[in-house]
Amino acid sequence: MELVLTTHFGNERYRFAETYEQLGGYGALRKALSMPKEEIVAEVRKANLRGRGGAGFPAGVKWGFLPKDLSRPRILVINADEGEPGTFKDRLIMTRGPHLLIEGIAITCYALEAHTCYVYIRGEFVREAEIVQEAIDEATAKGYLGKGILGTGFDLEVTVHLGAGAYICGEETSLINSLEGKRGWPRVKPPFPASVGAFGLPTIVNNVETIADIPWIVTHGGEKFASLGVEKDGGTRLICVSGPVKKPGVYELPVGTSLRSIIYEHAGGLRDGKALKAVIPGGSSTPVLRADEIDVGFDIESMQKIGTMAGSGGVIVIPEGTCMVRALSVLMNFYAHESCGQCTPCREGCGWLAKVLHRIENGQGRNGDVELILEVCDNMLGRTICPLADAAVMPAQSFIWKFREEFDGHLREKKCPYGNRF
Amino acid sequence: MPNFTLNGISVDVPEGTTVLQAAKTVGIEIPHYCYHPNLSIAGNCRMCLVEVEKFPKLQIACNTVVTEGMVVKSDTEKVRQAVTGVLELMLINHPVDCPICDQAGECGLQIYYMKYGLHKSRFAFEDKVHKKKVQDIGGQIVLDAERCILCSRCIRFLQEVTGTSELEFFRRGDHSEISIFPGRPLDNQYTGNLADICPVGALTSKDFRFKCRVWFLRGTRSICPGCANGCNVEAHFKEDIVYRLKPRRNDDVNRTWMCDPGRLEYKKANEARLLTPVVRENGGLKAEAWEAALSFAAFRLWETVEAHGAASVAVIASPAFSNEELYLARKLAEEVLRTPNVGFSPRSSGNGLSDDFLIKADKNPNTRGAQLLGISEEKFDDIVRKIEGGEVKALLVFGNELADFPGERTAELLSRVPFVAQVGTNEGAVSLAAHAVLPSASFVERGGTFTNHAGRVQRFWMGFPPRGNARGGIEILVGLANRLGAGWTFAGEASVFRAIARSEAPFAGMSYESLGELGQIAGGKG
Amino acid sequence: MSLAFSEDTRARHERMLARYPNREAAILPTLHLAQREFGHLSAEAIAYVASLLGFTPARVEGVATFYTMYNRKPVGKYHLQVCRNLSCSLMGAEHLIEHVAGRLGVRPGETTADGKFTLSTVECLGSCGTAPVMQVNDDYYEDLSEDKVDAILDGLR
Numbered sequence A: 001m002e003l004v005l006t007t008h009f010g011n012e013r014y015r016f017a018e019t020y021e022q023l024g025g026y027g028a029l030r031k032a033l034s035m036p037k038e039e040i041v042a043e044v045r046k047a048n049l050r051g052r053g054g055a056g057f058p059a060g061v062k063w064g065f066l067p068k069d070l071s072r073p074r075i076l077v078i079n080a081d082e083g084e085p086g087t088f089k090d091r092l093i094m095t096r097g098p099h100l101l102i103e104g105i106a107i108t109c110y111a112l113e114a115h116t117c118y119v120y121i122r123g124e125f126v127r128e129a130e131i132v133q134e135a136i137d138e139a140t141a142k143g144y145l146g147k148g149i150l151g152t153g154f155d156l157e158v159t160v161h162l163g164a165g166a167y168i169c170g171e172e173t174s175l176i177n178s179l180e181g182k183r184g185w186p187r188v189k190p191p192f193p194a195s196v197g198a199f200g201l202p203t204i205v206n207n208v209e210t211i212a213d214i215p216w217i218v219t220h221g222g223e224k225f226a227s228l229g230v231e232k233d234g235g236t237r238l239i240c241v242s243g244p245v246k247k248p249g250v251y252e253l254p255v256g257t258s259l260r261s262i263i264y265e266h267a268g269g270l271r272d273g274k275a276l277k278a279v280i281p282g283g284s285s286t287p288v289l290r291a292d293e294i295d296v297g298f299d300i301e302s303m304q305k306i307g308t309m310a311g312s313g314g315v316i317v318i319p320e321g322t323c324m325v326r327a328l329s330v331l332m333n334f335y336a337h338e339s340c341g342q343c344t345p346c347r348e349g350c351g352w353l354a355k356v357l358h359r360i361e362n363g364q365g366r367n368g369d370v371e372l373i374l375e376v377c378d379n380m381l382g383r384t385i386c387p388l389a390d391a392a393v394m395p396a397q398s399f400i401w402k403f404r405e406e407f408d409g410h411l412r413e414k415k416c417p418y419g420n421r422f
Numbered sequence B: 001m002p003n004f005t006l007n008g009i010s011v012d013v014p015e016g017t018t019v020l021q022a023a024k025t026v027g028i029e030i031p032h033y034c035y036h037p038n039l040s041i042a043g044n045c046r047m048c049l050v051e052v053e054k055f056p057k058l059q060i061a062c063n064t065v066v067t068e069g070m071v072v073k074s075d076t077e078k079v080r081q082a083v084t085g086v087l088e089l090m091l092i093n094h095p096v097d098c099p100i101c102d103q104a105g106e107c108g109l110q111i112y113y114m115k116y117g118l119h120k121s122r123f124a125f126e127d128k129v130h131k132k133k134v135q136d137i138g139g140q141i142v143l144d145a146e147r148c149i150l151c152s153r154c155i156r157f158l159q160e161v162t163g164t165s166e167l168e169f170f171r172r173g174d175h176s177e178i179s180i181f182p183g184r185p186l187d188n189q190y191t192g193n194l195a196d197i198c199p200v201g202a203l204t205s206k207d208f209r210f211k212c213r214v215w216f217l218r219g220t221r222s223i224c225p226g227c228a229n230g231c232n233v234e235a236h237f238k239e240d241i242v243y244r245l246k247p248r249r250n251d252d253v254n255r256t257w258m259c260d261p262g263r264l265e266y267k268k269a270n271e272a273r274l275l276t277p278v279v280r281e282n283g284g285l286k287a288e289a290w291e292a293a294l295s296f297a298a299f300r301l302w303e304t305v306e307a308h309g310a311a312s313v314a315v316i317a318s319p320a321f322s323n324e325e326l327y328l329a330r331k332l333a334e335e336v337l338r339t340p341n342v343g344f345s346p347r348s349s350g351n352g353l354s355d356d357f358l359i360k361a362d363k364n365p366n367t368r369g370a371q372l373l374g375i376s377e378e379k380f381d382d383i384v385r386k387i388e389g390g391e392v393k394a395l396l397v398f399g400n401e402l403a404d405f406p407g408e409r410t411a412e413l414l415s416r417v418p419f420v421a422q423v424g425t426n427e428g429a430v431s432l433a434a435h436a437v438l439p440s441a442s443f444v445e446r447g448g449t450f451t452n453h454a455g456r457v458q459r460f461w462m463g464f465p466p467r468g469n470a471r472g473g474i475e476i477l478v479g480l481a482n483r484l485g486a487g488w489t490f491a492g493e494a495s496v497f498r499a500i501a502r503s504e505a506p507f508a509g510m511s512y513e514s515l516g517e518l519g520q521i522a523g524g525k526g
Numbered sequence C: 001m002s003l004a005f006s007e008d009t010r011a012r013h014e015r016m017l018a019r020y021p022n023r024e025a026a027i028l029p030t031l032h033l034a035q036r037e038f039g040h041l042s043a044e045a046i047a048y049v050a051s052l053l054g055f056t057p058a059r060v061e062g063v064a065t066f067y068t069m070y071n072r073k074p075v076g077k078y079h080l081q082v083c084r085n086l087s088c089s090l091m092g093a094e095h096l097i098e099h100v101a102g103r104l105g106v107r108p109g110e111t112t113a114d115g116k117f118t119l120s121t122v123e124c125l126g127s128c129g130t131a132p133v134m135q136v137n138d139d140y141y142e143d144l145s146e147d148k149v150d151a152i153l154d155g156l157r
């Protein structure tokens, strides 16, 4: 099986420039520097590389939104906020193969004629940020970053910027505000970052994994990358499997690999002989699937077809015996805690959902509470500045739609049948 | 000029207009809280949702720029349901105790939830998120954070207009709370605007708080008399008491703002008023009927001219009076008394406060008007010298003070003049010394025009008739002039302004109609 | 004002400022530096950062209270932050939190009397594959069990 990213992740020294170089690293950058810029962008388009941050927007297309004139400097921002519950892949790239990211940054900035890049790393990742910084320093010393990269006239400065604890800062415009030293409030759009982004300049925000794929695409060509995946969704993806499976972890798999095989073959199936009850496939914000819905390819369109999303590739496995009301309550606490508080529907709605689920879970639910939840969801969905409100609504609705009986049971019996425990 | 369709009506708008702005121009009201015409777009309240053809989701009207052929609907069931939903969510954590809220009657929340038939959110919890109770946060403002709907207007105002950023949201999500940093109260001269822009009762005016329920108030369009900027205002009053001034939008002058000292200018209409004509004879003061007071003053002026010649009479006009009054004062001096001694009292500094935004060091509303009407400031010094030299035997003074002179200086100067008549609104050093006090109407009790520092001629309107026995300055001047044989036929400020427009070059071609609500620049450029 | 950065931090701060086009962007990194230097971000620390960068304390407080990692109240020498999100919960985080709370005699949000430990619950730490997870100051501790936590706490004494 062809791997794009993780081939050498088992090698402890791969995170150092020397080993990375010995294993062919920075060859793609050399090649890219000799290519016309448009050709690099064209290869990325051909690669059908869809953003790995969650929204799945085609990277090459996004790059095309930059204004044509070069009068204003452009900025590349790497989204290393990795906040979506169930997702832990960018951390792996940053610790095991930081030079993949750096090489990707250098190529992308060269192609987009950006001379400034900020890597926005979530604040909790102190150690990860240290490793990335070390790698940046090494790369700068070796001439892959900084002034006149590899003897060309191309300059690039890369700065690590640490977040400080806010899931919402993974949303790209919130991230930009946070980078600018503001409260992490998402911005109203338009204008979009490609025209007015960080510090008022045209800005492209891409996920760590998205950019780490770039060197391979330059080396092997876009078509080759595309062929690894499915139509309109190329390459491999890092799939994160968590929950009580035998081998939780990150798996690099061709886009389109079936969810069943991800859980049962790659992650080894559930532990302790437990049965599967449900799966959240693409991080906590994506609609939940029942155990009988997992025969689906892990790619953006197949997931969409069955009413869920590939998201950021965070597969959360929920075993039989789990109280779905409690599980949802945990998630709603999360969204209430993380809503930036800007939009009325999200601020009030998320807090309200959390409180009502808490009361249902504790046996104090009132008749009609479930209908009220669905109504509040309707009042939140698609009504806000950023998709966080939707991210809260999608699990709420899908949990109720697919596991309604458990909610009604709590109301009927005025207690949690699972004893308020996981 | 893109053309679009709003609720079936075809509308042409200038390039760059948003749906919300466009709706206003055709009288369609789209509910909104966070949008403010003079602040950046925040898009956070989500009240202005509308349907835009080709967009699957509802869009916010405040940030949707009209494009050619766009089809927008703000009156559908889907929109109504969405707005109701937003309101209902907004009420989750909002106290519903309007009867004890000072904002009642002009609260955006109250207005809309009554309009949308909501009284209490079905989602409301008994345990709302509690925040700090009512506190004085400095300037003219008290804050009740629990009533805040987090629209961020106040924050944007303090960032974008004053640049002082004293208020911020602290924490996040439904624990977000508007607050000052402890020990750092509001520190700018524009705090009163916060009470105006806050759509609910979170930021209210300390000065106005609980003084009067707003539904008892009536308003009139006016001009702040506090300085040469001429901020457009609305004066709110009940019967003959003025309760507050609020800015009135004029993007060329004050946008939607005014300064804190200006907000307190209304007090001059209520306090220390001269309300009845008074005559001082043989050392005693006597209230008089107007006829008698005017006749007395006219007689003494005539007598002085007869006895000592016209040059022994002087007129000190005031830049606090309207163009119409100043014009008549000049005319009285030049054509009736035939004295060269007419100047205006340059009360130039007041408290000296000024900035590069609205507040001007010149604390008079009409200095520029006096200048454009050819009344000179230098002449004032000349008249003062003549008073000191004993040459002035009769004096007609407008206003309550002479320049910025201390009271003793004014008293001393005026004691040298055998006859002083005053046309003034408030008690002051001049009224204490005057032999005839002719009480004139406050700025809310008469109409007229002021010319601001930039030469903009702006109208103000009468809210209610002069208090007590006071009279409009025009009426007083016509009364005096005609007793001196002038035969003036002016009736009302409009007729005087027509005369000004005919004879005074800088005002040529102007009329009250052409001035409209927002005024015009004098003399093309003044 | 008595609080001030040490020479060393000042130098780091200067270098950091050079990475950004304006001082506003330096607010987050400066707050990080201040928290490291002063332990937590007291009102005084907020005012210091504000004056250092030329913003009102309200602006800086607004930023500081938006982000959960800035501690406006003092925390213990070891800040135990146990993930309570779904993957960790499925792997026993709730029990783990109870265990740690019982052992330290504090509830989440509290600090032990000796000032050594503060226990907090936090949202997903981005390490769900090795759940349950806890962060102690800058370091992650993964694949936790009660025994493992006990050993860790013993090591932190």
Ligand SMILES: Cc1cc2nc3c(=O)[nH]c(=O)nc-3n(C[C@H](O)[C@H](O)[C@H](O)COP(=O)(O)O)c2cc1C
Residues within 6 Å of the ligand: A050, A051, A052, A053, A054, A055, A056, A057, A059, A079, A080, A081, A082, A083, A084, A167, A168, A169, A170, A171, A172, A173, A205, A206, A207, A208, A210, A211, A386, A387, A388, A391
């Ligand atoms: C609430 C929310 C949280 C997000 N968190 C992340 C994140 O942690 N990491 C990430 O890369 N993208 C995140 N995104 C997606 C970004 O907004 C953006 O789409 C992405 O960074 C673009 O990069 P990509 O096109 O390479 O995926 C989040 C979006 C939302 C709405």
Ligand code: SF4
Residues within 6 Å of the ligand: A168, A185, A186, A338, A339, A340, A341, A342, A343, A344, A346, A347, A384, A385, A386, A387, A388, A389
């Ligand atoms: S949807 Fe929620 S998180 Fe997003 S901007 Fe609005 S309030 Fe903030």
Ligand code: SF4
Residues within 6 Å of the ligand: B147, B148, B149, B150, B151, B152, B153, B154, B155, B178, B197, B198, B199, B200, B202, B203
């Ligand atoms: S205090 Fe008033 S103006 Fe300020 S955010 Fe709250 S509701 Fe808006």
Ligand code: FES
Residues within 6 Å of the ligand: B031, B032, B033, B034, B035, B042, B043, B044, B045, B046, B047, B048, B049, B060, B061, B062, B063
């Ligand atoms: S007025 Fe448009 S979102 Fe508030």
Ligand code: FES
Residues within 6 Å of the ligand: A085, A086, A087, C083, C084, C085, C086, C087, C088, C089, C123, C124, C125, C126, C127, C128, C131, C133
């Ligand atoms: S759920 Fe605990 S680290 Fe992600």
